Amino acid sequence: MNWDYKLAHQVVKNLKRLPRKDQERIIATLEEMKVNPFSGDLRLMQGESNLYRRRVGNYRIYFRPYLAKRLLDIPEITRKRSN
Secondary structure (H helix, E strand, O other): OOOEEEEOHHHHHHHHHOOHHHHHHHHHHHHHHHHOOOOOOEEEOOOOOOOEEEEEOOEEEEEEEEOOOOEEEEEEEEEOOOO
16 A cells, blocks of 8 residues: 655745756655655654655655555755755
8 A cells, every 4th residue: 555645835836946857856756655655765853753854865855654644744855955
């Protein structure tokens, strides 16, 4: 049984502003996460309840899984920047 995901409104807006290649890569990863959201470069975020981070190149997908609903709530997708 596959998972579903819900993108926050701001995530959708920001995703549309990204270069086409990055958009495609992130969307492909989101589709992979529908099958198995706990694969790939994944970390449980410290100090946060049930918040995970998955790395996709220079981008980070933050999500909260809801096991009973098989739903991934995605509040943020950000670009990793060096200092």
